[in-house]
Amino acid sequence: xxxxxxxxxxxxxxxxxxxxxxxxxxxxxxxxxxxxxxxxxxxxxxxxxxxxxxxxxxxxxxxxxxxxxxxxxxxxxxxxxxxxxxxxxxxxxxxxxxxxxxxxxxxxxxxxxxxxxxxxxxxxxxxxxxxxxxxxxxxxxxxxxxxxxxxxxxxxxxxxxxxxxxxxxxxxxxxxxxxxxxxxxxxxxxxxxxxxxxxxxxxxxxxxxxxxxxxxxxxxxxxxxxxxxxxxxxxxxxxxxxxxxxxxxxxxxxxxxxxxxxxxxxxxxxxxxxxxxxxxxxxxxxxxxxxxxxxxxxxxxxxxxxxxxxxxxxxxxxxxxx
Amino acid sequence: xxxxxxxxxxxxxxxxxxxxxxxxxxxxxxxxxxxxxxxxxxxxxxxxxxxxxxxxxxxxxxxxxxxxxxxxxxxxxxxxxxxxxxxxxxxxxxxxxxxxxxxxxxxxxxxxxxxxxxxxxxxxxxxxxxxxxxxx
Numbered sequence: 001x002x003x004x005x006x007x008x009x010x011x012x013x014x015x016x017x018x019x020x021x022x023x024x025x026x027x028x029x030x031x032x033x034x035x036x037x038x039x040x041x042x043x044x045x046x047x048x049x050x051x052x053x054x055x056x057x058x059x060x061x062x063x064x065x066x067x068x069x070x071x072x073x074x075x076x077x078x079x080x081x082x083x084x085x086x087x088x089x090x091x092x093x094x095x096x097x098x099x100x101x102x103x104x105x106x107x108x109x110x111x112x113x114x115x116x117x118x119x120x121x122x123x124x125x126x127x128x129x130x131x132x133x134x135x136x137x138x139x140x141x142x143x144x145x146x147x148x149x150x151x152x153x154x155x156x157x158x159x160x161x162x163x164x165x166x167x168x169x170x171x172x173x174x175x176x177x178x179x180x181x182x183x184x185x186x187x188x189x190x191x192x193x194x195x196x197x198x199x200x201x202x203x204x205x206x207x208x209x210x211x212x213x214x215x216x217x218x219x220x221x222x223x224x225x226x227x228x229x230x231x232x233x234x235x236x237x238x239x240x241x242x243x244x245x246x247x248x249x250x251x252x253x254x255x256x257x258x259x260x261x262x263x264x265x266x267x268x269x270x271x272x273x274x275x276x277x278x279x280x281x282x283x284x285x286x287x288x289x290x291x292x293x294x295x296x297x298x299x300x301x302x303x304x305x306x307x308x309x310x311x312x313x314x315x316x317x318x319x320x321x322x
Numbered sequence: 323x324x325x326x327x328x329x330x331x332x333x334x335x336x337x338x339x340x341x342x343x344x345x346x347x348x349x350x351x352x353x354x355x356x357x358x359x360x361x362x363x364x365x366x367x368x369x370x371x372x373x374x375x376x377x378x379x380x381x382x383x384x385x386x387x388x389x390x391x392x393x394x395x396x397x398x399x400x401x402x403x404x405x406x407x408x409x410x411x412x413x414x415x416x417x418x419x420x421x422x423x424x425x426x427x428x429x430x431x432x433x434x435x436x437x438x439x440x441x442x443x444x445x446x447x448x449x450x451x452x453x454x455x456x457x458x
Contacts, residue, residue: 014375014406093327094351
C-alpha cells in the first residue's frame, strides 16, 4: 500500500488535500490509490446542493454543515466534508473560487474539510474529479459529504447521479408556475429548499413547487420530496432541513432504493471508465489523426460519419495496445 | 495526466476592509489561467494557513492595507512552517512602507507588491517562483 493511501485512511488532512490535487491532475497513480481506498469507502452520506447562481447555496451549505456538526433533533454530531464547485473560464481555464467566503464559520473546525474545485470544462455543474474526490473524503472518514454545484440553469443535473440526496435551492421570485412545470433541475430534487424565505413571495413559490411535485417521477421511489423554507443567513429552517436530509437517508436504507441507486451509479461509472479506456486504447493503437479529420469535416471534404469510420480503421482495436 | 493548473490562495488578513486590490489581482490571475481561492476579508493567520492546507495551493497572496503586516505576515510564515508548508511561496501586496520590506523578505516573503504594480508582473513572479517562468 502506498503511504499516501495509509495517510488518507488515517485522516491526515494534508494527505487528503494532496490526493485531491492529484485526482484533479489525473495523475495515473491516483487510480491505484483510489482502488486501495475503495474498501474503506461508502460509509458517508453524499448530499448535492444545487440551484441557480445567487440563490444562497454557499451560505446554506455553511449553515447545514454547522447543523450536522452540532447534531440536532436527537442526532449525534457528524463530521462534514465539502466540495464547492465554481466555473472555470472557457477562455483562460482560470477560475475564481469564492465559496469559502460564506463558509468562514467552519474555517477552524477540525471536523470539517472544505475543498474548492473549478469545473475545468465540465458543463454538468460538477467537474470530472468531483466523484473521485468524494471517494477520497469518504475514505478519510467524513460522514456527511456536501457537494455544492456550480450555479446551474435548468439542465445541469450531473449531481443527481453522484449524490444520495439532492437539495435543489430556489428563492422567491425566480419565476412563475410555468417555470416550476419545466423539466430538468427541479425533477432531481429529493428535497426542495425555498431559501431567502424572509422575502416576499416565499409561500407562493413553495405552493408552485408543491403543485409540480405531485407528478414527480422520483416520488415513485416512495419518497415525497419535502419543501422546506429556509433563511440561510440566520439559520431559520436549517435544522429542519438537516433533519430532512437524515430522514431521506433513512428512507434510502429502509426501502432498498439507496442500494439500487448505488448499483446504477457503479454501472454508469464503469461504462464511463470503459469508454475512456477504449478511447485510450484506440489512441495507443495508432489513432492520432483526430485534428486532421476534424478539419476535413469542417471543410465539408467528408462527413462526420465517414470520418469516424476512417478513424476507427486507423486505430484498430484488435491490435494489441502498446 | 493533464497539465498542472496553478492554484493560489488570496487572503486578506487582519481588520482592514479594502479588498479592491485583492480582487483586481485575483481577476488577473484568473485571466492568466490560474485557479484563485478567494477567502475574503478579516482572515486570521490560523484560517489562512488551514485554508492553504485544505486547498493544497501552490502559492499564497496576502493583501494588507492596515499597517499590521509586521505582525500578521511573520505569524503566517511561522504557522506554515509548523504545518510542514515552509516552502510555500508567499507574496504580499498592499500598502507596505519600503523600510519594512527587508524584514518581510527576511521572514520568507518572496516579493512585495505596492500600488501601481502591473498585474502582469504579479503573474510573472508567481510563475517564476513555481519554476514556470518560461511558459509565459
